Amino acid sequence: MQPQVSPVPFAARLPFFFGWVIIVVAFLTVAVSVTARTAFSLMFPPIVDEFGWDRGLAAGAFSFGFLVSAVISPVVGRVMDKRGPRFVIEVGVVLTAAGLLGATMMHAPWQLYATLGVLVGAGANCMSFSVQSQYLPNWFVRRRALAIGLAFSGVGVGAILILPWLQTIILKDGWRSACWALGLMTLFVLLPINLIVTKRPQDLGLLPDGAKEPGVAAARRAAAIVDPHWTAIEWTVARAIRTHRFWWLCIGFFCGGYAWYAVQVHQTKYLVEIGFSPMQAAWSLGLVAMVGIPGQILLGALSDRIGREIVWSIAAMGFAICYAALLALAAGPSEPLLYVMVLSQGVLGYSFTSLMGAVVAEIFEGPHFGSIFSLLMVSLLAGGAAGPWVTGVLYDVQGTYATGFAVALGFSVLGAVSIWFAAPGKVRMVAGRAKG
Incomplete structure (x- = not known):
């Protein structure tokens, strides 16, 4: 008779399993958040055509949002240190969704700057490269850059899948429908999945790289x-x-x-x-x-x-x-x-x-x-x-x-x-x- 092999308890597999869950959540968050910001290039032509605004004036909304992102970046970092990534990312989700949904009601250039510029720009900044790079390294030490690379590959996937979908909506139903679709996706997909995000695996009683023994993890860190x-x-x-x-x-x-x-x-x-x-x-x-x-x-x-x-x-x-x-x-x-x-x-x-x-x-x-x-x-x-x-x-x-x-x-x-x-x-x- 073959000896029975006891299955590995789920709890014993949790560290490794949860690390991959964190990567998947980051992948989806980056895919949607970066796409929400770059989708401005798709909204730009129909908005200019509808309102007759100068191209420089309208394009300036994107640049202004980029500038605001730079200004608030140190503030975001301090909040990350005090409140953790979950709080910052969820704030980003709400800001981005509010910007996309609010843009559908705009009638003046300042509203374009406030919605697709500031709210979407700042909101995406609270969810994408900057914030993700501040907590993902805590979860992975031995394969740190691989984990971050997997998570950030969501940017390319978002560009390949989400942008063509949005362009189809724009051509069929207009840019406002595209804003509604992307805004609701941001809200209903990213808001719940980021509830599990934590700054460090130790906050959940886990260790980096899915290690099971604190001594082993400490030895690896010391050896480096x-x-x-x-x-x-x-x-x-x-x-x-x-x-x-x-x-x-x-x-x-x-x-x-x-x-x-x-x-x-x-x-x-x-x-x-x-x-x-x-x-x-x-x-x-x-x-x-x-x-x-x-x-x-x-x-x-x-x-x-x-x-x-x-x-x-x-x-x-x-x-x-x-x-x-x-x-x-x-x-x-x-x-x-x-x-x-x-x-x-x-x-x-x-x-x-x-x-x-x-x-x-x-x-x-x-x-x-x-x-x-x-x-x-x-x-x-x-x-x-x-x-x-x-x-x-x-x-x-x-x-x-x-x-x-x-x-x-x-x-x-x-x-x-x-x-x-x-x-x-x-x-x-x-x-x-x-x-x-």
Whole structure:
């Protein structure tokens, strides 16, 4: 007779199981929240057509919401430290839903700024990259970047599935119906599932990485420490900003935001101007988000094995290659160069999102991590605001994108250099390099 094998009790499987539940919740939250913000580009044409507002005036609502997100980011970080992610995310759900539903009743430009600009922009900021990066690193240590990459791949999935669905609603029933559909989805999907979110697994009597023995988890964390003096410090914002590592991270985050948004805003217009069809230009933008999904996951997992510095540099070089390809395309349309631009930007560049929270957590882990990370996010958002604007100004002055793209390429290289000076690997080793 075969010996009977006792089934593993559910409670014994709970740590591992619940960690995956947290990833799924984060995946869905990021997919809907980021899509809610980017859906502005779909609402923009019919709103301008209906009200006859200037394009600059209407588009300014998105930029204004982006600016508000940067301003409130430090406040969000402090609230995260005090109240935890559940409170912040649920506030974001309510704000986003209110903005989408309220937009259906607008009649004046200030109402566009208040709803699709401020409420949706600030609400999405309370649910997406910044907030998710502040608590997911607490749940995963050994596979930290892989977990974050899986969660953030929801952005690409949302772009692939939700945006076409919204466009169908707009074409059939109008932009107000699309706002209603997305607003109700945000409210009724994200509000209940985020009730289970907690800041740390210890809050539920669990341990990071699904570990079952506190001693094993502690041993793993101890084995990863390279600089015990640094990790023994309780890092506050005041202490962090007095370190060179903080400012190198600021430079890295600024450069990442600059490179990311400069190409995202200007590439479609540029590709059409140099001879590609509008359909090819639109297709390439969508493909970037699609190929970004495996890039985020695979390169995030790779950084858990070989180190954050190397993969951060790979991501930065992805944008550098992207801009080099764009500059080369000035000679004329070339499909191979177009593929190089798309793949380097998506597969390599988008892996930044898997690394942001992991890098900061390994340097400034502690009770004030949320406040420190949010301050760094201001730098990223500042880069995201500066990149498109500076690139556009340089084009207006010179009548060409050559200098603007060259400047962005330079920022990409600087971003790669900055991570080596921040040196998270000299504070804590990743699991692939740690013993135990």
